[in-house]
Amino acid sequence: MSGHSKWHNIQRRKGKQDAERGQLFTKLSRDIYHAAKDGGGNPDTNFRLKVALERAKANNLPADSISRTIAKATGTLAGVHYEEILYEGFGPEGVAILLDIVTDNRNRTAADIRHIFKKRGGNLGESGSVAWxxxxxxxxxxxxxxxxxxxxxxxxxxxxxxxxxxxxxxxxxxxxxxxxxxxxxxxxxxxxxxxxxxxxxxxxxTTPVEVSTEGEEMVLDLLETLESHDDVQNVYTNASFEK
The missing domain is CATH 3.30.70.980 (YebC, transcriptional regulation domain)
Structure with missing residues (x-):
């Protein structure tokens, strides 16, 4: 993707920090939950679950956590209900941002994400405002x-x-x-x-937006802050950064 190098490197660094804080485990568990809920608990017949399990194991998510998450998703264990939402917004310099959200409280998450955008020079958009x-x-x-x-x-x-x-x-x-x-x-x-x-x-x-040297720090700060939120699974942007 445009701007992939710099943003990708930041994501890798943030991923290591998330693991230290336990946030990575939360996100991995949510990936497993939704994969199992949508396609069943058998990775042999559920490719999305297979991929989620491979990532979880590669990042040392405990086996008992994996088992409990699959059990919750498939209804064999009482647990929290999560829903998956796609959020759309604009950052500084008009860059477009898509967020994969998994949350057990839609209202709380919406308020959090709206606050992050507003505080860092962006705004949370309506459905369809960015996805195109x-x-x-x-x-x-x-x-x-x-x-x-x-x-x-x-x-x-x-x-x-x-x-x-x-x-x-x-x-x-x-x-x-x-x-x-x-x-x-x-x-x-x-x-x-x-x-x-x-x-x-x-x-x-499909439509990269070049970020100026002056605006780079603001855009990256917004992307990093969004990525570190517990309910954000993935951050996508059309921001293109100078090499």
């Missing part, structure tokens, strides 16, 4: 190509598997898919020996 500036995409990041060579072999395999494009990302090669083809492409690639470092459905900007 993004496209929903699947992104598969490769850890290993197996016996394939970078270039024509990989491109041919990816396209044959149903992918839309291949690009070089911060962590290496990324394969881009339509949301409805995400699971199929992943399965096809893995069946040919490719190893994935990460796989996610994300929002990618």
């Amino acid at each position: 500036m993004f496209q929903r995409k699947g992104v598969l990041s490769l850890a290993s190509l197996g016996e394939l060579e970078v270039g024509d072999d990989l491109l041919a395999l990816a396209l044959e598997a149903g992918a839309e494009d291949i690009r070089s990302g911060e962590e290496g090669i990324e394969i881009i898919t339509a949301p409805e083809d995400f699971s199929k492409v992943r399965s096809n690639l893995e069946s040919h020996g490719l190893v994935l470092a990460d796989a996610e459905l994300t929002y990618e900007p």
Whole structure:
């Protein structure tokens, strides 16, 4: 995404801080909860849950926490009801921001997020005010190509598997898919020996907004603050930062 390098590096740093504060565990648990609630508690038949469990285990989320979360989601254990919401807003310099929210109290979360935007030079928008500036995409990041060579072999395999494009990302090669083809492409690639470092459905900007040097600190402060909120799962922006 535009501005990916700087924002991606900030997210990685913030992710480590979240883990130290316990916020990362909360977000991982919510990912598992919603995946299990929507598609059932079996990762063999629920790809979204499989991805959530892989991330949880990679970040050392305790096994008993994982089991309890799945039990709550599937109704075998009484627990809190979470709902998933997409928030839209504008930051300084007119940058667009999308937020994946998972909350057990919609009113509380809305008030919190509205306050964060207002205090940092932005505003929470209405539904549809920002989403049109993004496209929903699947992104598969490769850890290993197996016996394939970078270039024509990989491109041919990816396209044959149903992918839309291949690009070089911060962590290496990324394969881009339509949301409805995400699971199929992943399965096809893995069946040919490719190893994935990460796989996610994300929002990618279609209309990048260049952020001035003067406005960079304000925009990044807003993005970081939003990302650190307990109810925010993911932050997407069309902000493009100078290298």
